[in-house]
Amino acid sequence: MATVNTYLNFNGNTEEAFNFYKSVFGGEFLTVQRFKDSPGCEGMKISDQEKLMHIALPIGGNILMGTDITEPMPPATFGTGISLSVDASSEEEAYKLFNDLAEGGKATMPLDKMFWGALFGMLTDKFGIQWMVNYDYNI
Structure with missing residues (x-):
């Protein structure tokens, strides 16, 4: 059967959020990738290049993943649609x-x-x- 993992979008504080989740659940990050280390991101604003393109934290049998939203993508909005x-x-x-x-x-x-x-x-x-x-x- 397929596995469903969670991917969270944040407005520039993904690293802070994932360090918090790591403190709650434990474990080690599988991946921490910044925009500056990714091909095709050379033209981004310098401040955005330091943000996280991808991070992954295993929790139980699943993986919690995330990214920082950068321009020109619309900002992440939070609400009651998902728990x-x-x-x-x-x-x-x-x-x-x-x-x-x-x-x-x-x-x-x-x-x-x-x-x-x-x-x-x-x-x-x-x-x-x-x-x-x-x-x-x-x-």
Whole structure:
């Protein structure tokens, strides 16, 4: 079966965001590529050449990837259209992930036991990315 990975666009702070995600989830970056190191980007503004063209962080069996949006592309907008869902392997891990991701952000639904047999909560992190943290008690 195909694998679905997540690719996030940021307005110049991808490196900061991914260092934050690395501090939450652990692991090492698979790739960190700047525009200045990529063919065809020589004509970009010098300030844009330092930005990230691609970064990849493995999380579980998937890869969280990202890029900085540069001109002439339209800026990234954040909203309610997408949430990243994280399934924790324990109740303790769910609380840690939720609290770490919420640091500097906003819990929109506090982590709590739900009627469907899970510990579940939602938040928006300090970079505007929405997350759902879940731990199923019945698995």
